[in-house]
Amino acid sequence: MPRLLKFIGVLLLALGVLSGLGYWALARTTQSWFEADLSLRSRLAVTAAHESLINHWRSDPTRLAQTLADITRDERIMAAAACSNKGERLASTQTFPLAFSCTGLMNELQERRTTGAWDTKSQLPAGAVHLSVIPLDDGTLRLGAVVLVHDLSFLEHREETARDLLLIAFFVLALVASLVTLLAARLAWRGWTLDLRRALTGQVGPDFKPLLRDVRELAARLADERRQEVRAGAWSAARLRATLTEHLHGERIVILANREPYVHQRVDGEIRVLHPASGLVTALEPVLRACSGVWVGHGSGSADRETVDAKDRIRVPPGEESYSIRRVWLSEAEEQGYYYGFANEGLWPLCHVAHARPIFRAEDWQHYVNVNRRFAHAVCDEVDTDDPIVLVQDYHFALAPKIIRERLPRATIITFWHTPWPNSERIGICPWREELLSGLLGSSVIGFHTQQHCNNFIDSVDAFMESRIDRETNAIVQGPRRTLVRPYPISIEWPVHWLAQVPSVEESRRLVRSELGLDADALIGVGIDRLDYTKGIEERLSAVDELLSRHPEFRGRFTFVQLAAPSRTKIARYQELNERVEALSIEINAKWSKGRYRPIALLREHHEPTTVFRYYRAAELCYVSSLHDGMNLVAKEFVAARSDERGVLVLSEFTGAARDLTEALIVNPYDLREASDALAAALRMPDVEQGERMRSMRRLVSDFNVYRWAGRMLVDAAELRRKERLSGRIRDSRHSQPGALT
Ligand code: G6P
Numbered sequence: 001m002p003r004l005l006k007f008i009g010v011l012l013l014a015l016g017v018l019s020g021l022g023y024w025a026l027a028r029t030t031q032s033w034f035e036a037d038l039s040l041r042s043r044l045a046v047t048a049a050h051e052s053l054i055n056h057w058r059s060d061p062t063r064l065a066q067t068l069a070d071i072t073r074d075e076r077i078m079a080a081a082a083c084s085n086k087g088e089r090l091a092s093t094q095t096f097p098l099a100f101s102c103t104g105l106m107n108e109l110q111e112r113r114t115t116g117a118w119d120t121k122s123q124l125p126a127g128a129v130h131l132s133v134i135p136l137d138d139g140t141l142r143l144g145a146v147v148l149v150h151d152l153s154f155l156e157h158r159e160e161t162a163r164d165l166l167l168i169a170f171f172v173l174a175l176v177a178s179l180v181t182l183l184a185a186r187l188a189w190r191g192w193t194l195d196l197r198r199a200l201t202g203q204v205g206p207d208f209k210p211l212l213r214d215v216r217e218l219a220a221r222l223a224d225e226r227r228q229e230v231r232a233g234a235w236s237a238a239r240l241r242a243t244l245t246e247h248l249h250g251e252r253i254v255i256l257a258n259r260e261p262y263v264h265q266r267v268d269g270e271i272r273v274l275h276p277a278s279g280l281v282t283a284l285e286p287v288l289r290a291c292s293g294v295w296v297g298h299g300s301g302s303a304d305r306e307t308v309d310a311k312d313r314i315r316v317p318p319g320e321e322s323y324s325i326r327r328v329w330l331s332e333a334e335e336q337g338y339y340y341g342f343a344n345e346g347l348w349p350l351c352h353v354a355h356a357r358p359i360f361r362a363e364d365w366q367h368y369v370n371v372n373r374r375f376a377h378a379v380c381d382e383v384d385t386d387d388p389i390v391l392v393q394d395y396h397f398a399l400a401p402k403i404i405r406e407r408l409p410r411a412t413i414i415t416f417w418h419t420p421w422p423n424s425e426r427i428g429i430c431p432w433r434e435e436l437l438s439g440l441l442g443s444s445v446i447g448f449h450t451q452q453h454c455n456n457f458i459d460s461v462d463a464f465m466e467s468r469i470d471r472e473t474n475a476i477v478q479g480p481r482r483t484l485v486r487p488y489p490i491s492i493e494w495p496v497h498w499l500a501q502v503p504s505v506e507e508s509r510r511l512v513r514s515e516l517g518l519d520a521d522a523l524i525g526v527g528i529d530r531l532d533y534t535k536g537i538e539e540r541l542s543a544v545d546e547l548l549s550r551h552p553e554f555r556g557r558f559t560f561v562q563l564a565a566p567s568r569t570k571i572a573r574y575q576e577l578n579e580r581v582e583a584l585s586i587e588i589n590a591k592w593s594k595g596r597y598r599p600i601a602l603l604r605e606h607h608e609p610t611t612v613f614r615y616y617r618a619a620e621l622c623y624v625s626s627l628h629d630g631m632n633l634v635a636k637e638f639v640a641a642r643s644d645e646r647g648v649l650v651l652s653e654f655t656g657a658a659r660d661l662t663e664a665l666i667v668n669p670y671d672l673r674e675a676s677d678a679l680a681a682a683l684r685m686p687d688v689e690q691g692e693r694m695r696s697m698r699r700l701v702s703d704f705n706v707y708r709w710a711g712r713m714l715v716d717a718a719e720l721r722r723k724e725r726l727s728g729r730i731r732d733s734r735h736s737q738p739g740a741l742t
Contacts, residue, residue: 035130038076039119042132042148045071053146054138057082057090065091071148078129079149085142097124097149105133105147121152128152235708237290237493243711244291247718248389253293256379256400257393258339260297260325261285262316264307271303273318275609277530277565279490279633280393280418286493287710288323294382296375298339299327328378330371337367339396340570347395349573350430351419352628353654354534356573360431369399372439376403386410389717392443394418399435402442410724412717415443416488419630420656421453424463437465441478444720447488447713449630449656454485484720488713489660490631494705496640502613505644512618516601518559523683525560526619528612528634530567531604533577536625536652536669537562538584541600543625543669545588546676548599554683556594560623561601563615578604616641621682623650624657625669631656635664636701645694648682650675660700663693 046053049067056063068080072093081092087103099122109118117134130150136143233239244250261281263274275281288295299305299312308314308327315321330338341364349356375397379390387410392400394417401413417440427433437460440446448454454474461476462469468477476483503511513522525544529535544560564581568574585600592599607615616622622638632655639649639661651657651664658666665678 035119035121038130038150039117039132041074041076042119042150043117043134045074045077045148046134046136046146050136053082053136054143057136057138057143061091065093068093068146071146076150077148078151081147082136082144083147084144090144095149096147097129099124100131100147100149102147105131106145109133109135109145126153234703235705235711237286237707240287240290240707240711240714243714247715248721251385251389253288253291253389253391253714254379254382255284255288255293255295255391255393256297256375256397257281257284257295258298258343258396260300260304260327261288261295262314262318262325263301264303265301266303271307274301274606277567277606279631282492282633282637283490283706283709284391284393285317286497286706289317289320290707290710292323294324294326296326296328296378296382298335299329305329326378326382328375334367334371336570337361337364338371340568342368343396344568345571345573346430347398348419348534350426351395351422352534353420353422354627356533358429365432369435372397372399373403376400377407379404380407383408383411387412387721389414389714389721391416391713399439400442402439405442411444412721413443414445414447414713414717415440416447416490416713417453417457417630418449418490420450420628421448421456421460423456424460427456427460428463433460434464437461441465441467441476441481441483443483444724445484445486445713445716447486449487449489450659451487453630454487457485484716486713486716488709489656489704490633490709491701491704491706492633492636492640493707494640494702496613496637498609498613499641499643501610502617502641505617505642505646508614508617512561512615516559516561517596523554523558524619525558525621525623525679525682526615526638527560527562527564527623527625528607528615528637529562529564531564531574531578531581532567533573534626534628536627537564537577537581539627539669539672539675540623540625541581541584541588543623543672543675543679544599545591546672547679548592550673550676551680554680555592555599556597558683559597559599559601561615561619562603563607563612564602564604565606566604613637613641616647617644619647621648621650621679623675623679624652624655625650625667625675626652626655627669629655629657633657635661639694639697639701642694642698645691645698646687647694648685648690649693649697650678650682660704661697663696 049071052067052070053064056067064082068082068091071077071080072095079093079095079097081096081100081102082090083102083106084090085106087101087106089102112118117132119133120131122129122131130152132148132150133145134148135145244253257280259276259278259281261275261284263276265272265274284295294313299308304327312327312329313324314327315324341359341361345359346361346364347358350358376399379400383390386408388408389412390404392404392413392415397415401415404411404413421427427436430436441461446457448457458469458471458474458476461467465476466478469475470477470482474485476485502508510520512524513520516524518524527537527540529537531537541560541562544558547558548555562581562585566578569578582602582604585602588600589598616638619638622634624632624635624638626632629652632652635649635651635655635657638647649661649664651661651666652669653666654669658664665682667675667678669675
């Protein structure tokens with residue numbers, strides 16, 4: 001109600017202002033109309049008396065005065081005078097004001113050099129008057145002019161009357177408007193409350209039915225989800241397994257990903273099992289450990305062939321053997337064209353805004369097509385039903401979903417793209433953009449880390465493919481098939497199983513400092529990456545340099561440890577990066593070294609997860625400075641490692657993780673001042689603040705862990721599968737009915 005009163009107040013004010021403006025405009029217009037009217041009347045009066053005026057002009061002043069008196073019978077004409085050209089007053093009515101002299105008026109008329117009448121306004125003590133000076137001629141010569149004086153007091157009177165009327169109109173209007181507003185508000189309120197009451201009691205009008213049905217369905221779904229969430233508890237390996245059994249009846253899953261989770265490598269004559277540095281592996285391995293199934297990947301280790309069975313399979317993890325890896329072998333030429341060439345010199349730079357030019361070669365593309373086919377067939381060989389669940393991973397396999405779909409039309413294919421998906425203009429650079437999109441559209445569901453990447457994908461399909469885009473459900477429809485496009489932000493397992501093998505925070509701090517030859521109270525920052533140009537390693541080291549130059553208190557005290565796993569080393573751009581990073585750390589070390597102190601420790605080799613987690617635990621801060629990154633799981637791993645709720649994450653705003661981990665110090669890695677200030681702020685941050693930030697991020701990562709990521713995708717896939725099975729049955733039953741429309 002107070003709002004309504006305010007509204008009425010504003011309404012009245014607006015009406016008042018409008019009326020004022022209206023009154024002013026009206027007064028001006030009517031005045032100019034009245035004056036034009038007076039001028040016209042004067043000329044008419046003089047024209048009517050023209051003959052009599054000429055006849056008596058000089059000859060008979062009495063008759064001339066009489067004629068002037070006749071003219072003033074018009075109720076508006078107050079007085080009249082006849083003036084000669086020389087300014088003599090030949091005759092006038094008695095009422096003619098003395099203030100006006102014929103001499104002055106005739107001089108004025110002459111100065112104006114006008115042949116027509118001249119009108120002016122003047123103010124007399126008795127009120128305003130209007131003067132019309134109308135020249136008079138006998139057809140050949142000008143005789144003089146007739147001056148008519150009009151009383152304007154009636155005008156003032158009219159204006160007053162108009163103002164009064166307008167005021168009354170304003171009050172009436174304001175009153176009516178307020179009453180109507182009050183009435184409308186009451187009726188609307190009553191209508192809404194009635195509708196709401198009816199809605200709540202289930203009796204609604206036809207207009208509200210669809211809306212309310214949607215609202216009720218949504219509310220029921222949310223309540224149901226909430227109930228399930230509460231009942232099921234936090235997402236864990238066990239819950240993911242239960243989800244698979246409940247929604248997909250315990251079916252196995254088949255993962256297709258180029259990088260295998262366990263690589264058998266011959267080192268010094270012995271076979272060693274390595275865990276590759278790959279965000280994809282970090283995320284997916286726990287998923288497959290939780291569910292049973294097969295991981296189809298490239299057998300890239302030097303001892304991989306020795307360790308598989310006759311069908312190129314091996315049970316993993318060692319000692320646990322809960323799932324299989326099916327290894328696919330690639331020739332050197334295939335690996336060069338498909339992996340190094342098209343995937344990593346073409347698609348990788350295409351998908352990342354990191355200033356590396358994509359290189360597309362026709363030979364590489366041909367290998368990419370053939371290798372996708374080989375892997376897709378390997379997947380089809382691994383399934384044991386005609387409608388399996390296949391999880392296709394990343395940019396190595398854009399064509400595989402379509403090939404799998406051709407062999408297994410009823411398969412549920414979930415494709416997850418681990419890198420960003422660029423905008424449609426950028427995707428347009430790729431000479432085989434249509435083939436890539438068409439390959440991906442063989443999927444049932446395509447997942448990206450963010451909604452932005454989903455939008456970019458849909459726009460790319462819109463730009464280059466024949467299809468219908470259902471923007472309401474974020475689906476792409478091609479003939480009878482739909483592909484859902486959804487964001488599923490990836491995460492890590494919780495708790496991280498490696499932590500069981502990692503020393504406590506205190507012990508890790510001590511060990512790492514002693515390994516690096518640092519003082520016990522040295523401050524440490526860590527960066528952990530593959531040596532990849534998208535990770536912003538050069539910018540990171542430069543930010544350390546900037547920190548030391550702008551914040552001298554950290555010189556001799558702060559060491560940044562960069563663990564850099566060599567990656568894709570056959571590619572020129574990666575070799576160049578390796579050299580530049582090395583040169584830069586030498587340069588920065590030369591600048592700030594003192595005695596034993598070195599500000600940068602660059603450890604360029606493969607590090608096993610237990611080492612990585614020891615460094616996370618030992619550090620004061622972790623700096624993730626990617627120039628562009630789909631998610632970046634290093635950021636989440638650092639948070640998971642810090643069970644002591646200490647340590648600060650400095651995180652690039654260009655990572656998907658920056659959307660989840662908002663309590664990190666978010667920076668633009670290109671802005672060295674900002675980044676170095678963030679590093680300084682991290683090193684100075686009080687324990688209490690570190691604790692608050694870390695607790696909040698740990699809560700988020702533990703809730704939104706990788707089991708939830710996988711679970712959500714599987715539940716969506718299961719729902720889609722149910723719908724497809726149902727519509728398949730409906731189609732089949734239609735076909736079997738004689739004469740049924742198809
Ligand atoms: C990124 C990609 C993964 C890849 C990983 C390591 O995270 O999205 O697909 O496995 O880098 O790269 P690599 O070429 O060694 O597999």
